[in-house]
Amino acid sequence: MGLVQKLTKPFIDTFVFVWDFNLFLLNVLLPAHKPGHVVPAGAPGHGGTWPVYIAPKDGDSRSACPMLNALANHGILPHDGKNITFKELNTSVRQTFNFAPSFCFFVPKFSADFLDRSYWNDKFDLADLSKHNAIEHDASLTRHDAALVPDQGKPDLQLVDELLKEATGKTSEGGALLTKKDLSLALSKRRYAARKTNEAYTESKFHNMFGSANSSTMLTIFGGRVDDLRPMLTDERFAPNWEPRILSRFGLTMAAFNGTVLPVERGIDVKKIEQQEKARQQPQSETVT
Template identity: 30%
Template sequence: MMRTVFVAATAFAGAALAIRTHREYGGHPAQEIVTRSPCPLLNALANHGYLPHDGRDIEKDTILDALEDAVNLDRPLTDFFFQAGLGTVPVANATRLSLHHLSQHNAIEHDASLSRPDAFFSSHQNVFDPTVFAETRSYWPDPVIDVRQAAAARLGRVQTANRTNPAFELNKSGSPASTAETSIYLLAFGDVGAGTVRREFVEYFFENERLPFELGWEKSKFALTQEHLESMIARVVAETESLVNGSAMMGTTPESQRPLAGNEL
C-alpha cells in the first residue's frame, strides 16, 4: 500500500529537454501550447526547464534525470512514478505522457487536494487555486511546519471536501496520493530526519510552481528513496490518527461532516 501512496503525490513527468537550470524558462515561441498537471512539482520542473516547457510527450529518461537533478529523488522511485503515470494516458502501451494526462480524476488526481478544487466543482485541477490553498496554509501558524501541522492541513482539507462535496471520494488511488502529497513537500524541501520544513519554502513552491531557490533552498545532499517516503508517510498517518482520535481538529464539528472511511485518512 505504501508503494501506491506516493504514486500520486509527485506525479510523474519528463521529456527530452536540454536545459537543466533553476532559472525561469524564457524565449519559447509565442505559439507554444503549454500543458500542466495537478502536480505542482512537475509543473515547477517544466517551468524551470528541467522538463520540456510545453509539458508534452514526456519520456521516462527525462523524468528520471529531471527529478534527480532538481530534488534528488532516486531513479528507482522516479521510475515507479513514471510507470504509474503512464496509466493515465488514453493510448494502449504508451511510453510517453503529457502533463495534462495526470488530471484524470481518481487515477492520480484526487479530491481534497492541498491546492486544487475538487473535480465536482471545477475541471481545472491543473491550475493552482488560491482559495483552496488559503485553507491549507491556515494550519501552518509557525515559520516552520512540522509533521503534525502538515497532517492537520491535509486532514482539514479532507474534512472540508467531505462536508461540502456531495461526490467526495478518496479511493484506493486517491487516498495514498493525498498522503504522499503532504509527505513529498516535507521530504523535498525540509529536514528529512526532523520532519520539519520552512513554511516560506512550501508557500513559495505552491503559489509560484517554482522551486524555492531564491529563498535559499537547496536540494537534498542525499538521494531521497522509497524508504524515506514510506517513513514520512507513516509519520503523517500517525499524526492524522492522533488528531482524529483526540478530536483536535479546528473549525469542524462531528455534526458538520459525514463520517470518513478509514482509508480516507
C-alpha cells in the same frame, strides 16, 4: 493496462522495491552530498542557479502537481508541458529534486500504466497526469476537487494560504516551518471540507496514502520551509538559490519516505475536525432557539 503490462507488473514492482531498499542501505553507509552540491553539475539548478521562470501561457499543459509544473515553468521539461517521454520525466525529477532512481522509475512507470501507455516508448502531456483518482485525488491541499474545478492545472491560492498558515515550527533562522503534525491537521481539515462540499467525493486507503505521500514531499524535499514552499505552491517556481533538502547520496528512497508519510497519515483525524465544527455551531443554534 495491456496484458503484457499486467503480467510483468508484479516482477517489475518486486525488482523496484528490492532496488529501493538497497539504495536505502547505501544512503546509510555512504557520505551525503554537501549543501550546494545536491543537483548534479551540468544539470539545471546546479549551485542554486535555476533557468528563467516563465508563467504558463494559454494552451500550455499543466498537471495537478506543483513540482512537475515548476519543471515546465522553468523549461527543465518542455515549457508547453506536452510530448514528454516518461524516461525524460524520470531524469528531470531525479536530478532536480534528488528522489532516488528507484522512486523516479516507479512513479513514471505507474503513470504510464494508468494511462495505458508504454513507459519505454510513449509520450504524455502534463494534464494527462490529472486523470481523476490515479495520482490526482480529492481533498488536495492546493486544488479543489476535480468535480468542482475540472482544470487541475492551476493552484487555488486560498487553499495554499490556509495550508501555509498551519505552520507552527521554526527554522534555525526563525522562518516558518511546516511540521508533520501541521500537515496531518491540514489534511484532516481538507478531507472534512471536501466531504461536505463535493457530492462526488471519493476516498480509499490507497488515495489517502497517496494524498499523504504527495503532501509529505513538502516536509522531505522542501524541509517544511514555508519561504521555499510559498513560491512553489503559488507560482509553481523555485525560490532563488533553492536546492533539495534531501542530501542522501542516492536521494530520497521510498523506504525512507515512508518514515514521513506513515506518521502524517496516522495523525489525520477527520472525526475530530467534525466534532470541533459541531461544537462551534452549537452555541449559534442555542442562541437562535
